[in-house]
Amino acid sequence: MPSKMVGKQSLRFAHPPSIVGYGNAVGQKESQGKLQAYFDVICADDRFGEDSWEKAESSMQAQAIGAALGCARKRSTEIDLLFGGDLLNQCIATGYTARGQGLPFFGLYGACSTMAESLLLGAMSLDGGFAKTVMCLTSSHFCSAERQYRTPLEYGGQRSPTAQWTVTGAGAVIVSEQGNDLYVTTGTVGRIVDKGITDVSNMGAAMAPAAYDTLHQHFMDFAIQPSHYDLIVTGDLGALGKEIVVDLFAQDGIELKHYEDCGELLYHLVEQDVHAGGSGCGCSAVVLTGYLLREMRLGRWEKILFCGTGALHSPTSLMQGESIPGICHAVSIERKKGAGLHV
Amino acid sequence: MPSKMVGKQSLRFAHPPSIVGYGNAVGQKESQGKLQAYFDVICADDRFGEDSWEKAESSMQAQAIGAALGCARKRSTEIDLLFGGDLLNQCIATGYTARGQGLPFFGLYGACSTMAESLLLGAMSLDGGFAKTVMCLTSSHFCSAERQYRTPLEYGGQRSPTAQWTVTGAGAVIVSEQGNDLYVTTGTVGRIVDKGITDVSNMGAAMAPAAYDTLHQHFMDFAIQPSHYDLIVTGDLGALGKEIVVDLFAQDGIELKHYEDCGELLYHLVEQDVHAGGSGCGCSAVVLTGYLLREMRLGRWEKILFCGTGALHSPTSLMQGESIPGICHAVSIERKKGAGLHV
Numbered sequence: 227m228p229s230k231m232v233g234k235q236s237l238r239f240a241h242p243p244s245i246v247g248y249g250n251a252v253g254q255k256e257s258q259g260k261l262q263a264y265f266d267v268i269c270a271d272d273r274f275g276e277d278s279w280e281k282a283e284s285s286m287q288a289q290a291i292g293a294a295l296g297c298a299r300k301r302s303t304e305i306d307l308l309f310g311g312d313l314l315n316q317c318i319a320t321g322y323t324a325r326g327q328g329l330p331f332f333g334l335y336g337a338c339s340t341m342a343e344s345l346l347l348g349a350m351s352l353d354g355g356f357a358k359t360v361m362c363l364t365s366s367h368f369c370s371a372e373r374q375y376r377t378p379l380e381y382g383g384q385r386s387p388t389a390q391w392t393v394t395g396a397g398a399v400i401v402s403e404q405g406n407d408l409y410v411t412t413g414t415v416g417r418i419v420d421k422g423i424t425d426v427s428n429m430g431a432a433m434a435p436a437a438y439d440t441l442h443q444h445f446m447d448f449a450i451q452p453s454h455y456d457l458i459v460t461g462d463l464g465a466l467g468k469e470i471v472v473d474l475f476a477q478d479g480i481e482l483k484h485y486e487d488c489g490e491l492l493y494h495l496v497e498q499d500v501h502a503g504g505s506g507c508g509c510s511a512v513v514l515t516g517y518l519l520r521e522m523r524l525g526r527w528e529k530i531l532f533c534g535t536g537a538l539h540s541p542t543s544l545m546q547g548e549s550i551p552g553i554c555h556a557v558s559i560e561r562k563k564g565a566g567l568h569v
Numbered sequence: 570m571p572s573k574m575v576g577k578q579s580l581r582f583a584h585p586p587s588i589v590g591y592g593n594a595v596g597q598k599e600s601q602g603k604l605q606a607y608f609d610v611i612c613a614d615d616r617f618g619e620d621s622w623e624k625a626e627s628s629m630q631a632q633a634i635g636a637a638l639g640c641a642r643k644r645s646t647e648i649d650l651l652f653g654g655d656l657l658n659q660c661i662a663t664g665y666t667a668r669g670q671g672l673p674f675f676g677l678y679g680a681c682s683t684m685a686e687s688l689l690l691g692a693m694s695l696d697g698g699f700a701k702t703v704m705c706l707t708s709s710h711f712c713s714a715e716r717q718y719r720t721p722l723e724y725g726g727q728r729s730p731t732a733q734w735t736v737t738g739a740g741a742v743i744v745s746e747q748g749n750d751l752y753v754t755t756g757t758v759g760r761i762v763d764k765g766i767t768d769v770s771n772m773g774a775a776m777a778p779a780a781y782d783t784l785h786q787h788f789m790d791f792a793i794q795p796s797h798y799d800l801i802v803t804g805d806l807g808a809l810g811k812e813i814v815v816d817l818f819a820q821d822g823i824e825l826k827h828y829e830d831c832g833e834l835l836y837h838l839v840e841q842d843v844h845a846g847g848s849g850c851g852c853s854a855v856v857l858t859g860y861l862l863r864e865m866r867l868g869r870w871e872k873i874l875f876c877g878t879g880a881l882h883s884p885t886s887l888m889q890g891e892s893i894p895g896i897c898h899a900v901s902i903e904r905k906k907g908a909g910l911h912v
Contacts, residue, residue, distance in 0.1 A: 230698040231649065235673045237699050278889050306574065307758060314883065315658040317678045318891075321761065321881035325894045330578045330758035332686060333881065333896075335660045335678040343675060347690065354697020355573040356580050415650060415673035418664065538664035538676065540657070546621050548661075551668045553676075 230353070233447025235440075236414040243352040244405020245559065246359075247298020248515040251289040253368070253394030256504075256512065259493040264516030265395075266293035272369065272394055279369040283312065283319035286396040287365045288326060294398035294515070300359065302327060305400070307351055309344035310363035311335050312507050313392075314374060319365050329361070335538075338433075338462050339416065340364040341397060341511040342534025342555040348401045349410040349557070358403050365396030366506030375426060375541060388428040390464045390489060390505035391498075397511025399519075408522055412558045414444040420551040424544060430467025430489075430502055433535040436552030437463060438474040440533060444556050456527035457484050459518065460554070461510030461535040464489040464503030488513035510534050522561045532557045573696070576790025578783075579757045586695040587748020588902065589702075590641020591858035594632040596711070596737030599847075599855065602836040607859030608738075609636035615712065615737055622712040626655065626662035629739040630708045631669060637741035637858070643702065645670060648743070650694055652687040653706030654678050655850050656735075657717065662708050672704070678881075681776075681805050682759065683707040684740060684854040685877025685898040691744045692753040692900070701746050708739030709849030718769060718884060731771040733807045733832060734843035740854025742862075751865055755901045757787040763894040767887060773810025773832075773845055776878040779895030780806060781817040783876060787899050799870035800827050802861065803897070804853030804878040807832040807846030831856035853877050865904045872903045 232238050251267035251274070267289040269275075274285035287310075295302055308327060311334035312319040324331040336343035344362035351357045369379055371392040377383040401410060419439045423432035437460050445452065452458060452475070463471065468487040475482045488510045489503030514532060522530065534557075539550040575581050594610035594617070610632040612618075617628035630653075638645055651670060654677035655662040667674040679686035687705035694700045712722055714735040720726040744753060762782045766775035780803050788794065795801060795818070806814065811830040818825045831853045832846030857875060865873065877900075882893040 231700065240698070280885060280889060311678055313659075315885060316656075316680065316881060316883035318881070318883045318886045321894050322886065322891065324881075325761040325763050328760055330760050331896065332690065332758065333678040333680075335654055335676040337659065337676075347675065350697055350699050351693060354693055354699070355583070356693050356697070357574065415675065417671055417673050418668040420668050538659060538661070538667075540659035540661045542623060542658060543661045543665065546623060548665065551664050553674065 235443050236412060236447035238412045239349055239353040239410060241353055242409035242411045243349045243401045243403060245399055245408040245410065245519060246402045246405040247294045247300060247400035248519050249290050249293025249297050250395060250397040250512045250515040251286040252512055255498065256393055256395050256492065259498060261492055261517045264520060279367050280314060280318060283365050283367040283370055284322040287319060287323040287363060290396040290398040294400050298400040300400060304359055305329050305361045306357035307332065307360045308363060309334060309348050309360060311340045312365050313337060313371055320363060337536030337538050338505060338507050338509065339534035339536030339553050339555050340507045341514060342532060342557050345399060345410060345557045346413045346415065346555055352401060352403050360401050362399045362401065364507040364511045366392050366508035368392045368394045371506055385501055386427040387501055388466055389501045390429055390503050391500035392506035393492065393504045393508040393512060395508035395512035397515040399515060407562055408519060409560050409562065410557060411560045414440050414447060414556040416440045416553040416555045418551045418553050420549050422549045424549050426544060429505055429537050430464040431470060432537050432550035433552040434463050434467040434470035436554040437471050437533055437535050440554040440556050452480060452482050455529050455531045457486065457530040459530060460487045460533045462489040462505040463487045463535055464505065465495060466502045491517065529558065529560045532559055578786050579755060579790035581755045582692055582696040582753060584696055585752035585754045586692045586744045586746060588742055588751040588862060589745045589748040590637045590643060590743035591862050592633050592636025592640050593738060593740045593855045593858040594629040595855055598841065599736060599738050599835065602841060604835055604860045607863060622710050623657060623661060626708050626710040626713055627665040630662060630666040630706060633739040633741040637743050641743040643743060647702055648672050648704045649700035650675065650703045651706060652677060652691050652703060654683045655708050656680060656714055663706060680879030680881055681848060681850050681852065682877035682879030682896050682898050683850045684857060685875060685900050688742060688753060688900045689756045689758065689898055695744060695746050703744050705742045705744065707850040707854045709735050709851035711735045711737045714849055728844055729770040730844055731809055732844045733772055733846050733848035735849035736835065736847045736851040736855060738851030738855035740858040742858060750905055751862060752903050752905065753900060754903045757783050757790060757899040759783045759897040761894045761896050763892050765892045767892050769887060772848055772880050773807040774813060775880050775893035776895040777806050777810040777813035779897040780814050780876055780878050783897035783899050795823060795825050798872050798874045800829065800873040802873060803830045803876045805832040805848040806830045806878055807848065808838060809845045834860065872901065875900045875902055
């Protein structure tokens with residue numbers, strides 16, 4: 227059997243785990259964006275039936291779990307391990323959701339890279355023989371994130387052109403040792419890259435160097451070109467961060483074709499006034515569970531590289547003069563040729 | 570090969586990974602407690618050479634990493650994966666430390682269960698074939714935790730008798746596929762248990778039911794009695810939480826002999842005025858890397874069950890009327906009989 231460790235930072239699964247179900251829940255604004263046909267649960271008022279935004283975020287996660295279980299035709303008791311986290315202090319959105327599930331739970335903090343981080347760790351658990359079925363879960367909520375990271379909504383702060391819009395959305399993915407069309411085949415574990423950006427209204431620029439670092443390492447570790455993939459997609463760099471990644475590769479003489487960013491895919495940037503695009507753990511989670519996996523099942527792409535991008539700062543660290551450390555985890559997802567078109 | 574999945578929530582490692590190094594850094598108060606002979610780095614002023622407590626926490630982690638590398642006689646470039654987290658919002662202590670290491674990094678949030686959570690995930694990565702050597706890392710700092718969770722130090726709030734003292738300390742453990750005396754043999758992944766406690770000055774009571782749940786499940790999954798272990802040790806329940814765990818087992822007619830809690834082991838409870846004992850991610854981390862692993866190497870115990878206990882609340886969730894969800898992850902560590910007494 228070839229080694230599961232590849233190059234410096236990468237992994238190859240010996241028995242690629244299969245994505246057998248996925249689901250999401252989003253807010254109004256997300257449901258009115260470019261991907262409006264792709265979501266499972268759409269809430270009327272961003273409160274998801276709760277009396278606080280933090281609780282709304284947990285409720286949204288629970289609904290995404292329901293949608294994923296429905297898609298996989300599995301009961302929650304069939305999940306062996308739950309991997310999840312979010313952006314809130316002490317990851318309370320996920321903690322309180324996990325409380326309601328009663329499942330063995332590994333809490334993660336990877337900021338907006340959490341969907342990719344949880345997929346990597348979930349797939350490692352399956353391929354390592356420690357579980358038969360796992361769930362990967364994350365979310366973000368515009369209102370809870372704004373008041374925690376920037377200014378309370380009531381303040382009505384003016385947003386700069388480089389700012390992104392935190393996605394109100396949750397995504398859940400069920401990965402199993404057995405399945406029949408979508409497989410998690412390889413991954414690259416990110417390391418932290420920090421080029422000194424201190425502007426929280428320019429997160430794309432803060433995270434782009436980490437995305438470049440992980441992508442570059444992924445191509446090196448597997449000795450492949452970007453063209454190996456039908457689609458490379460970063461989590462939430464937005465229009466500006468995406469441009470930086472393209473520029474960094476251009477400096478190496480490499481053209482990144484078929485490269486998209488979830489933050490740009492999700493919204494009508496101008497019409498929806500989201501400036502540089504979407505961000506937050508929910509951004510890549512709902513684009514993956516909405517658009518990417520569904521379209522893969524329909525045969526649009528055979529191989530994608532899904533790259534979760536996260537910024538590991540806090541308001542406290544920035545007030546203390548620190549810059550924003552970025553991280554990016556990459557997961558390759560492949561569709562078995564000839565797999566059914568069942569959606 | 571027997572299955573690696575055991576019972577409902579447990580794991581058995583096929584090729585038990587070995588603990589090959591460990592190190593810690595602590596503050597003044599910790600160095601004056603019951604375990605004063607067991608620490609590697611002791612700082613004079615709790616600032617660890619930095620100008621903020623948050624940065625001090627990162628510095629402490631970096632020093633614990635150094636001590637662990639020295640103990641293992643390894644270079645940092647030999648570490649394939651770093652698993653870590655802490656209590657601070659967005660886990661900044663660990664994020665900024667990881668930035669300085671340049672290692673592939675999985676960020677975790679398990680509150681005070683992080684040492685056990687990281688050991689479990691690290692050992693799973695090794696036994697799964699995804700790494701040859703991993704590092705598990707966590708910390709807490711009294712001053713950064715007080716101002717984040719309770720009241721700023723300057724406020725001088727009166728502490729209640731059930732309150733615990735957040736440990737100023739960081740611990741790092743290096744686990745490898747090869748080694749020769751200490752092995753991670755099994756584990757139980759905790760689920761969240763919440764019995765409705767809302768008093769942040771009584772964290773022992775909030776977490777004790779989770780500790781009972783995981784211990785009970787561990788004994789069930791492996792069909793063993795508590796006496797299977799020479800020592801069972803919880804992370805930071807303190808004197809009160811420990812009593813609750815003993816009571817809960819007594820209700821089942823089971824006597825928990827050889828059971829200790831790191832929060833009680835660390836300090837002179839009365840003389841050091843820490844009320845119910847130590848708490849924080851650093852509590853179980855420094856007791857494990859200071860006292861437990863060293864004494865195991867010396868032959869004091871053959872088999873211990875190390876149970877990290879965490880509370881997954883935040884000040885926001887409590888202000889919104891929520892109770893404190895607890896979690897406990899258990900890891901069994903065994904000393905190979907006849908192993909050397911090298912410390």
